[in-house]
Amino acid sequence: LLDGTIDVIGTDHSPHTPEEKQYDNRMGDIWKPQSGWAGVEYNVPVMLTQVAQGRMTINHYVKVQSENPAKAWSLWPRKGNLDVGADADVTIVDLDKHGVVDQTKGHSKNPNTPFHGFHVQGLPIYTIVRGQVVAKDGELVGQNPRGVFVRRQG
Numbered sequence: 001l002l003d004g005t006i007d008v009i010g011t012d013h014s015p016h017t018p019e020e021k022q023y024d025n026r027m028g029d030i031w032k033p034q035s036g037w038a039g040v041e042y043n044v045p046v047m048l049t050q051v052a053q054g055r056m057t058i059n060h061y062v063k064v065q066s067e068n069p070a071k072a073w074s075l076w077p078r079k080g081n082l083d084v085g086a087d088a089d090v091t092i093v094d095l096d097k098h099g100v101v102d103q104t105k106g107h108s109k110n111p112n113t114p115f116h117g118f119h120v121q122g123l124p125i126y127t128i129v130r131g132q133v134v135a136k137d138g139e140l141v142g143q144n145p146r147g148v149f150v151r152r153q154g
Contacts, residue, residue: 001064002056008072009047009065011039014110021110038108042101042115048093048122058095074152087150088131097123107140 001009014021014036023033047065051058070080078086103116127135129147134140 002060007064008068009043009061010069011043012036013040014038014108016110018110018112036110038103038106038110038113041106041108042113042118044091044093044124045099045101045120045122046115046118048095049118049120052095052121074154075150076153078150078153088128090126090128091124092126092128093122094125095122097121097125099123105138 012035014034016034016036020034021036023030043065047061050056051061067076067080070076070078073079077083079089082088082090098119098121101113101115101118101120103111103113106113123138124135125137126133132142134142
């Protein structure tokens with residue numbers, strides 16, 4: 001990540017219950033259980049902890065978490081960008097705020113995370129989607145916010 005070999009950080013959304021993810025030898029097929037884990041909710045604080053510990057700069061983090069994925073998926077400049085005409089998707093963070101990842105307080109259908117108990121520094125305060133505040137201090141606010149499907153450019 002630091003030398004540019006890896007230039008995108010992404011997360012896995014896992015909308016499956018823990019039961020749907022269990023493998024049972026009687027299934028006979030290791031591909032039957034649903035894959036993934038609840039990474040999307042914990043990604044920002046885990047990565048901001050790396051920023052707080054001096055392992056990467058905030059600018060590098062924003063590039064690999066936002067700008068580069070948008071470019072890789074041909075969504076730039078509408079996504080991963082704050083220029084006029086972009087969708088105004090923003091996460092406002094407090095780099096000094098501390099917390100502990102607690103999977104019992106997660107919002108995913110599958111709360112399990114390998115980061116449970118991980119001490120973090122740097123937490124999202126506001127999440128704004130297309131100019132609308134949709135989360136404050138890790139909790140959804142307002143009407144049930146919904147994004148819109150964005151087609152790749154080109």
